[in-house]
Amino acid sequence: MPSTARGGSEYALRVISERSAAGRGPLYRLYISRLRRQIDAEKVPHHVAMMIDGNRRWARQLGFETPAHGHRAGAAKMREFLEWCDEIGVEVASLYLLSHDNLRKRDSRELQDLIEIIAGLAGQLSRRRDWRVKHVGRLDGLPDFLVAAIRDAEERTAGNTGLHVNLAIGYGGRHEIVDAVRSIIRVHGAEGGTLEDLAARLTPEEIAEHLYTGGQKDPDLVIRTSGEQRLSDFLLWQSAHSEFYFLEALGPDLREVDFLRAIRDFGSRDRRFGR
Numbered sequence: 001m002p003s004t005a006r007g008g009s010e011y012a013l014r015v016i017s018e019r020s021a022a023g024r025g026p027l028y029r030l031y032i033s034r035l036r037r038q039i040d041a042e043k044v045p046h047h048v049a050m051m052i053d054g055n056r057r058w059a060r061q062l063g064f065e066t067p068a069h070g071h072r073a074g075a076a077k078m079r080e081f082l083e084w085c086d087e088i089g090v091e092v093a094s095l096y097l098l099s100h101d102n103l104r105k106r107d108s109r110e111l112q113d114l115i116e117i118i119a120g121l122a123g124q125l126s127r128r129r130d131w132r133v134k135h136v137g138r139l140d141g142l143p144d145f146l147v148a149a150i151r152d153a154e155e156r157t158a159g160n161t162g163l164h165v166n167l168a169i170g171y172g173g174r175h176e177i178v179d180a181v182r183s184i185i186r187v188h189g190a191e192g193g194t195l196e197d198l199a200a201r202l203t204p205e206e207i208a209e210h211l212y213t214g215g216q217k218d219p220d221l222v223i224r225t226s227g228e229q230r231l232s233d234f235l236l237w238q239s240a241h242s243e244f245y246f247l248e249a250l251g252p253d254l255r256e257v258d259f260l261r262a263i264r265d266f267g268s269r270d271r272r273f274g275r
Helices: 006-022 026-038 055-061 068-088 098-103 110-124 144-157 173-189 194-202 204-209 257-268
Strands: 047-051 093-098 132-136 166-173 221-224 243-246
Touching: 026 257, 047 068, 047 110, 047 166, 068 110, 068 257, 093 098, 098 110, 098 166, 110 144, 132 144, 132 173, 144 166, 144 221, 166 173, 173 194, 173 204, 194 204, 221 257
Parallel strands: 047 093, 047 221, 093 166, 132 166, 221 243
Antiparallel strands: none
16 A cells, blocks of 8 residues: 555656556547647637546545545646646636635544645746736635745736636635625725615625626636536636536546547537526
């Protein structure tokens, strides 16, 4: 059985590399090229949201004693995923990394490992290409070193103009809506408005502006790995008109062909928005 020490983590990442390399022969590369040609550049989604799921099952299937190896492998895969998004012309990518429920319900040791992995990922992404990193979620309840890593990533990339990367950390969709309404009430109170005025002010457009993603377009496509078909409190408001694509592959086993098929499938859908 692989060890739980650092050597085990390196082994987990090596497994990903070997699995990926095994499928990157001439026929695989030919198929990648074919998929890319089938994608209409005009129909590439502006904003893709990713629910990376199945990291723990992946680690368990490989015989690791702790989920940390799966979370590290999943983080490595997310770096690849963002590169795929960047290369195909996606402008905004949102990653669901740590939910508000995770903070309350996960085993303390697993949570500590996961938080350290996420802090490292935030730092790595802030030094990659011309990407701009933004946190979406609540900072309260997060350890100081993770908050520092998030703020450092945001400050370092504030002037970047490339792929916009939302990191959903300490995130809950219901909490986001509550926070948005509270923000509107605070602003309205500071302006001295009446309750009647406040009631009139509460429109979908006003609430959207006060969400963590205020000013951004809603996700066109939401992808989830591991075969699960639920939102798990992710971007509840923003995904009202999103397209969904569910993959059987566990998070660390996600391949570029899987991603390109999702993009191709998105381009073939008729998005009527109630028309």
